Amino acid sequence: MKKAFLSIMALLLSIVFTSSYIRAENTTEFENKEESSESVETDLAPNAKSSYLIEFTSGKVISSKNEDEKLYPASMTKMMGLLLIYEALNNKKITWDDSVTTSEHAASMGGSQVFLEPNEVMSVKDLIKAICIASANDAMVAMAEKIAGTHEGFVKQMNQKAKELGLKNTNFVNATGLHDPQHYSSAKDMALIAQALIQEGGDALLEITGTYDAYIREDGDNKFWLVNTNKLLKQYEGVDGLKTGFTQEAMSCITVTAKKNNLRLIAVVMGEPSSNVRNQEIKQLLDYGYAQYAQELLYPAGSVIEETIIDNGKLKKVNLVTLEDMVYVYEKGNQSTEAEKNIEITKEDLPYVPNEAIGKVQIKMSDGFVMEASIGVEHEVQPLEYLDFFMKSFAAFLA
Numbered sequence: 001m002k003k004a005f006l007s008i009m010a011l012l013l014s015i016v017f018t019s020s021y022i023r024a025e026n027t028t029e030f031e032n033k034e035e036s037s038e039s040v041e042t043d044l045a046p047n048a049k050s051s052y053l054i055e056f057t058s059g060k061v062i063s064s065k066n067e068d069e070k071l072y073p074a075s076m077t078k079m080m081g082l083l084l085i086y087e088a089l090n091n092k093k094i095t096w097d098d099s100v101t102t103s104e105h106a107a108s109m110g111g112s113q114v115f116l117e118p119n120e121v122m123s124v125k126d127l128i129k130a131i132c133i134a135s136a137n138d139a140m141v142a143m144a145e146k147i148a149g150t151h152e153g154f155v156k157q158m159n160q161k162a163k164e165l166g167l168k169n170t171n172f173v174n175a176t177g178l179h180d181p182q183h184y185s186s187a188k189d190m191a192l193i194a195q196a197l198i199q200e201g202g203d204a205l206l207e208i209t210g211t212y213d214a215y216i217r218e219d220g221d222n223k224f225w226l227v228n229t230n231k232l233l234k235q236y237e238g239v240d241g242l243k244t245g246f247t248q249e250a251m252s253c254i255t256v257t258a259k260k261n262n263l264r265l266i267a268v269v270m271g272e273p274s275s276n277v278r279n280q281e282i283k284q285l286l287d288y289g290y291a292q293y294a295q296e297l298l299y300p301a302g303s304v305i306e307e308t309i310i311d312n313g314k315l316k317k318v319n320l321v322t323l324e325d326m327v328y329v330y331e332k333g334n335q336s337t338e339a340e341k342n343i344e345i346t347k348e349d350l351p352y353v354p355n356e357a358i359g360k361v362q363i364k365m366s367d368g369f370v371m372e373a374s375i376g377v378e379h380e381v382q383p384l385e386y387l388d389f390f391m392k393s394f395a396a397f398l399a
Contacts (some may be wrong), residue, residue, distance in 0.1 A: 043065065044063055044065075044281065044284045044285050044288050045065065045269050045272075045281040045282070045284065045285060046281070047272055047273055047277050047281060048065070048269040048270060048271055048272050048278075048281055049066060049069065049071055049251075049270055049271025049272075050065055050066035050067055050069045050071060050186065050187040050268075050269070050270045050271065051063065051064065051065045051066075051067070051187055051267070051268060051269045051270070051281070051285060052064050052065075052067040052187035052188050052190070052191045052267070052268045053265060053266070053267045053268075053285045053286075053288070053289050054191050054195070054265070054266050055263065055264070055265060055266075055289075055293065055295070055329045056195060056198060056257065056264035056265065056266055057264065057295075057327055057329070057371075058328075058329055058369065058370075058371060059192075059195060060293075060329050060369065062265070062288070062289050062292065062293060063285060063288060063289070064187075064188070065187075066187070067186060067187045067188040068168065068169055068186050068188055069169075069186055069187070070169045070184045070185070070186055071184060071185070071186060071187075071250065071253075071270045071271055072177075072179060072183065072184055072247060072249050072250035073177055073183075073184070073185040073190060073245055073250065073253060073270070074177045074179075074245030074246050074247045074250035074253050075111075075112065075135045075137075075176065075177040075229075075243065075244060075245040075246070075253075076177065076185070076190050076243045076244070076245040076253050076254070076255050076268075077172060077174070077175065077176060077177030077183070077185070077245070078131055078135065078140055078175070078176065078177060078243060079190070079193045079194055079197050079242065079243050079255065080158045080161060080162070080172065080175075080193050080197075081131070081140055081143070081144060081154070081158065081175045082128070082131060082132070082197055082201065082205070083161065083193060083196055083197045083200055083201075084147060084154070084157055084158065084161060085124075085128065085131075085143055085147065086197070086200045086201040086204075086205060087200055088147050089124075090200065093147070094124055094146065094147065095124065096123070096124050096125040096128075097123055097124070097125065098123065098124045098146070099121050099122070099123060099124075100121065100122055100123070100124060100127055100142050100143065100146045101119060101120070101121050102116040102117065102118060102119060102120045102121070102122070102138070102142050103118065103141075103142070103145055104118045105141065105145070105151060106138050106139075106141040106142040106145060106151075107120070107138055108138075109137035109138040109140075109141050109176060109178075110137065110178070111137045111176065111178055111247075112134060112135040112136055112137055112229075113136050113137050113138040113139075114130045114134055114136040114138060114139055114216065114224055114226070115138070115224075116136075116138040116139065116142060122139075122142070122216070122217075124143070124146070126216040126217070127139040127142055127143050128143070128208060129208055129211075129214055129216060129226060130216055130226060131143065132205075132208045132209045132211075132241075132243075133208065133209075133211060133213070133214055133226040133227070133228045133229075134226040134227070134228075134229065135229050135243070135244065135245075137176040137178065140175050140176050141175060141176065144175045151174070151175060154175055155172050155173065155174060155175055158172045158175065159171065159172050162189070162193075165189075165192055165193065165196055166192075167185070167189040167192060167193070168186075168189070169184070169185060169186040169188070169189055170184065170185040170186065170189045171183065171184055171185075172185075177245055177247070177250075178247070179247045179248070179249045179250070186270075187268040187269070187270050188268075190255050190268045190270070191255065191266050191267075191268050194241075194242050194243075194255045194257060194266050194268070195266060197242070198241070198242075198257060198264075198266075205241070206240045206241055206257075209230075209240060209241030209242055209243075210233060210239075210240030210241060211228065212227070212228045212233050212234060213225065213226060213227045213228065214226050229244040230242075230243070230244050230254070230256070231275075231279060232254075232256055232279055232282065232283070235279065235283070236256075236258060236283055236286060237258075237260065238258035238259050238260040239256060239257070239258040239286075240257065240258070240259065241256070241257045242255045242256060242257045242266075243255050244275075246275070250270070250271070251270075251271045251272055251273060252271075252272040252273065252274055252275045252277070252278040253268075253269065253270045253271070253272065253278070254268070254269060254272075254278055254279070254282055255267070255268045256268075256282050256286070258286055260290055261290075261294070261295070262295050262297075262327070263289075263290065263293065263294060263295040263329070265286060265289045265290070267282050267285040267286055267289070269281055269282050269285070291332075292331060292332060293329055293330065293331055293332065294329070294330060294332050295327050295328070295329050295330075296327065296328055296330070296335070297325060297326070297327050298326045298327065298328050298338065298363065298371070299322050299325070299326040299373075300322070300325055301322055301323060301324050301325050302321050302322065302323075303321060303322050303326075304319045304320070304321055304378065305319075305320045305321060305322060305341070305343065305361050305375060306319075306320050306341075306343060307319050307320070308320055308343075308345075310350070310352075310381050312350065312383055312384050313350055313352075313381040313382065313383060313384065314381065314382045314383070314384060315379060315380075315381045315382075318352070318377045318378060318379055318381050319377070319378040319379075320343065320359075320361075320375045320376070320377065320378075321375065321376055321377070321378050322361065322373050322374075322375060323355065323357055323373065323374040323375060323376050324373050324374060325373075326361075326363065326371050326373045327371070328363075328365050328369050328371055329369060330365070330367060330369065331367070334367065336365040336366040336367040336369060337365065337366045338363055338364075338365060338366075339364050339365055339366045340363070340364040341361065341362070341363050341364075342361070342362045342363075343359065343360075343361050343375065344359050344360055344361075344362075345358055345359040346358065346359045346360065347359065349383075350381055350382060350383035351380065351381060351382045351383060352376070352377045352380065352381040353376075353377070353380050354376060354377060354378065354379065354380060355376055356376050356377075357374040357375070357376055358375065358376055358377065359374075359375050360372055360373065360374055360375060361373055361375050
């Protein structure tokens with residue numbers, strides 16, 4: 001009996017101990033899983049060497065990974081070239097209808113091309129189409145020579161512009177993006193170039209970069225069909241640009257811009273293993289941006305910001321108005337409010353006329369988001385003349 005009793009007790013203790021051990025082990029495993037899930041950060045572009053996602057108007061950073069790493073940009077390089085081209089167009093240094101004669105050097109470019117012949121003449125508009133849609137290296141060099149005289153001179157301008165934009169990890173050796181060990185950039189710098197390009201090129205640029213196919217040499221015997229290298233134009237709502245890139249050394253790269261519900265995003269991935277993976281991961285970045293953030297119009301252009309006193313003006317008081325829309329970006333579920341407003345008048349001398357920038361307003365939102373816009377006057381303000389000064393002084397004396 002005693003042996004039987006001891007055997008039963010041993011069995012019971014064994015069951016209790018085993019049960020406790022299993023519960024403890026399961027609890028530890030569960031706790032470890034919880035800790036693990038909290039520590040994991042979502043990588044929206046896991047196959048990319050670097051990625052960057054910003055809101056266009058403000059430059060607000062929504063997502064980033066290795067954004068300052070120096071990598072080969074391939075044909076995304078052409079965004080800087082296009083920025084200089086559109087500056088030249090806007091400054092009237094060239095026109096859309098100007099003729100460009102192809103040099104031997106431009107015609108010799110390899111890689112993506114539209115097979116320009118030496119001494120072939122083409123319009124600026126057609127060459128821009130060839131650059132934006134087909135990523136044509138020969139067209140890019142032809143335009144570089146048109147603007148700067150030489151390809152090398154144009155590259156110097158590209159690097160100078162990089163300094164003006166404050167780019168920290170960019171150096172250009174050519175205008176095309178053909179591989180060179182000293183030709184590099186970063187995802188962040190590419191996004192900043194894209195932002196400046198869209199600001200400079202506006203709708204005229206996006207109309208071309210958003211075109212899926214078009215023709216050049218339409219009136220000649222060598223009509224050439226251009227098909228956009230950016231297949232996301234047909235795969236993702238709102239995409240209207242901007243530039244793809246590929247070399248063996250750079251792998252697949254892309255800078256994309258899209259606009260939905262008035263919110264424009266710019267996304268960059270570099271060093272992707274293939275164009276299919278590249279496109280899939282850039283979609284994930286855009287999806288995340290549109291799921292997490294929204295944009296609101298705080299002040300439409302022409303809104304009265306503040307009334308101000310003009311000491312030496314014929315109008316004693318005048319309303320200051322915004323000369324452009326002021327929009328802010330916020331995280332969905334955490335809409336911010338106006339927290340601080342600073343106005344700076346930079347033009348001291350009268351007269352002031354409507355639609356002329358005389359200063360700027362900076363507004364800080366409750367979540368820290370900052371926006372800035374030029375301001376002008378609602379009504380014309382002329383300076384006081386001598387008689388006006390006399391009457392003003394006399395009225396002050398009588399008071």
